[in-house]
Amino acid sequence: MSPAEFRRYALFYLGYYGALGAYTPYIGRWVSANGHGGYAVGAMLALWYGGRILAPPTWARQVARSPAPGHWLVAGCAVALAVFAGFTRFDHGLMLFVVMGVFALFFNAVMPQFEAMTLNALGTRNHDYGKIRMWGSVGFLLVAASYGWLLDRLGNDAFIWLTLPWLALTAAAAWLHRADPPSPAIDPGVAREHLWRRPGTRRLLCTALLMQLGFGPFYVFYTLQLQAHGHDGFAVGLLWAIGVICEILMFWQAPRLVQRFGAHKLMAACLIATALRWTLVAFFADSFAWMALAQTGHALSFAAFHAGCMRRMAELFPARRDMASAQGMLYGFSGGIGGVLGAGMAAFAWQHGGGAAAFVAGAGCALIALCVHVATQRFARSVPA
Structure with a gap:
């Protein structure tokens, strides 16, 4: 390019x-x-x-x-x-x-x-x-x-x-x-496998959905969680800024990490880091230092995980004619269904158990996503990185 x-x-x-x-x-x-x-x-x-x-x-x-x-x-x-x-x-x-x-x-x-x-x-x-x-x-x-x-x-x-x-x-x-x-025309003489049935696709979509589900408490209640533990508006804004700055730095370095470790290992590390991040927010929200440390995890939770997903999508759907449909499917599953369910889960947990319950639920979703993701390893090995 x-x-x-x-x-x-x-x-x-x-x-x-x-x-x-x-x-x-x-x-x-x-x-x-x-x-x-x-x-x-x-x-x-x-x-x-x-x-x-x-x-x-x-x-x-x-x-x-x-x-x-x-x-x-x-x-x-x-x-x-x-x-x-x-x-x-x-x-x-x-x-x-x-x-x-x-x-x-x-x-x-x-x-x-x-x-x-x-x-x-x-x-x-x-x-x-x-x-x-x-x-x-x-x-x-x-x-x-x-x-x-x-x-x-x-x-x-x-x-x-x-x-x-x-x-x-x-x-x-x-x-x-x-x-x-436009994407290359589809050869009518070649049977086209349904995207949903392609090996590894459903597990990748489920992993992305569960990760987004775990982000529900963050998108809906993170600011309220910080305010409830005594942080003022300046501190809240600074913590948001820390997360986005780390995200930018990670996007710049992500190509090297993807090349060195591969998408599968990188995404697994991101899921582990995300579970730890939400656990910190659940139990140490009164400490600005711990919250700043947790926000640095946005580099892995969001940027590196997103870059890893894009790499896996390119591996699973190398044909240009499939890419737009595949991206729409990923976007609908993770940002759509995952977003709706994540907001609902966060609201229910917040209402009945407060911020700690909401973010513990988010950490649990990340751990479940890790289990699902590990099951894709045999498919990741079958596709050249």
């Missing part, structure tokens, strides 16, 4: 995750500031995760049939931008949820497609994926770390207007990929 191509792909990740860095931490604050209660906030997040389940598989099928997949990418990003602008007018009533639902469908549809395009462009150098994906983490960090301060000064109504430029950047970056070539 040439430097110009690298910048083209990195720009999309920067814009997409910059927008996500605004949405994930601050959509609840905006909804609450408009007078809605916890159920409305929960419904908005449920629609978001529901979009991750429904959109990627359907979108992937249409992209696979299209002679111009880049046009689909541009269209999806443009529609997401236009629909999100609807929040400037609709912030109450049924239309609030309609806008959220449509936005979730289109915004969640395009990333699996682009992940597939990135891996296809990298070809045999798929271990370099982390260096490109790192720019998404940079965008997330810039926005998540600064928008709280900006909203305090500009008011919560500025949330939509501050997010729209990042969505516009994503659409502009997608335009640079409008002429990307």
Whole structure:
């Protein structure tokens, strides 16, 4: 991949995750500031995760049939931008949820497609994926770390207007990929094995789902857990920043780790580290030092694990024609079903046992994922790394 191509792909990740860095931490604050209660906030997040389940598989099928997949990418990003602008007018009533639902469908549809395009462009150098994906983490960090301060000064109504430029950047970056070539046509004389039945696929999907399930307490209650143990807003923001900075550094180093240890061993180490991380958050949340140490684990829990998953996807689905559908399947299982179930599990555990119970449950999910992952070793050995 040439430097110009690298910048083209990195720009999309920067814009997409910059927008996500605004949405994930601050959509609840905006909804609450408009007078809605916890159920409305929960419904908005449920629609978001529901979009991750429904959109990627359907979108992937249409992209696979299209002679111009880049046009689909541009269209999806443009529609997401236009629909999100609807929040400037609709912030109450049924239309609030309609806008959220449509936005979730289109915004969640395009990333699996682009992940597939990135891996296809990298070809045999798929271990370099982390260096490109790192720019998404940079965008997330810039926005998540600064928008709280900006909203305090500009008011919560500025949330939509501050997010729209990042969505516009994503659409502009997608335009640079409008002429990307389609996947090779399927040879009708060759029987195509169903992706779901390919050896190792179901276990990889289950591992990713369980990892995302374990992240449920973190995404929903991490800030509340810290506040309940006496940490102020500055400390909470600093801990989030530590995690994202470690994530960025790991994405830069991930290619070397994947090449040296292989995806299977790296993912196993990530699952062990994640179980330890959630255990620390469960029982030592009153200590800033222990929480800072736990946040460094985000390098393994998120960045290295994600890079390992991408490597395994490239190994399991080397044909370009399969990659978009495979990425949609992974995205729907982990971020979609795993996200919905993880949020529900976290809420139940938090309600009945507090933060300790929620994060112990998250650690348990990571350990179960490790057991499932170990069972894939014989399949990993059968596929060249």
